[in-house]
Amino acid sequence: MESPEYNPLIRDLPVDLRPRERMLYAGPSALSTAELLAIILRVGGRGENVIRMAERVLSHFGGLAGLAQANFDELCRVHGVGEAKATQIKAALELGRRLLVSSPEERPQIRGPADVANLLMLEMGLLEQEHLRTVLLDTKNRVLRVVNVYAGSLNTAVVRIGEIFREAIRANSASLIVVHNHPSGDPTPSPEDVRVTEMIVEAGALLDIDVLDHLIIGRNRYVSLKERGLGFKNG
Structure with a gap:
């Protein structure tokens, strides 16, 4: 019989492995895409911590590009996501999209x-x-x-x-x-x-x-x- 997969709660992980704490002391660029998504999702589901959930969601859509392409209904159909988490994901992606087309400091100049x-x-x-x-x-x-x-x-x-x-x-x-x-x-x-x-x-x-x-x-x-x-x- 196979032993159950080790899947500790985030609070049971060492501090230097928790996404939010890692961002605080190492900065956002030090985090993996799954860790950043885990911060957005906030909590996992029954028997699955939030990092594992984030990894599964990314795998389901084939990575960040696929996640960005997914519509609201497709996100909600992923086990454990639901409307609240789908809304959080879409909001974060929309902020990233808006950053691409606006600059609060200086409007981009088009040279070609x-x-x-x-x-x-x-x-x-x-x-x-x-x-x-x-x-x-x-x-x-x-x-x-x-x-x-x-x-x-x-x-x-x-x-x-x-x-x-x-x-x-x-x-x-x-x-x-x-x-x-x-x-x-x-x-x-x-x-x-x-x-x-x-x-x-x-x-x-x-x-x-x-x-x-x-x-x-x-x-x-x-x-x-x-x-x-x-x-x-x-x-």
């Missing part, structure tokens, strides 16, 4: 497509549905805000140009960059992507708001339609 990709790729590359966003910029190409325009297939039949520019006008934006994702992970532009880009660029010219680029985000890859001369008359 790579800056936009660095701002949004981590999150948008994991989305299971197409989303279209706009990065609104001031006269010095500093980010004013990132706007979630809508979710759904990007095509000329459904794209509402007014929605793309509404927040830009409200924010007195000098220019904007359009960003959408391909859930397949392949950021190769489709003919429809190019046609939509042409429509957006033309509308921007009429409204005196420069459309600087249109980026397509894939899994760890992106394409700048401006760099490829697609949808922009001047290449």
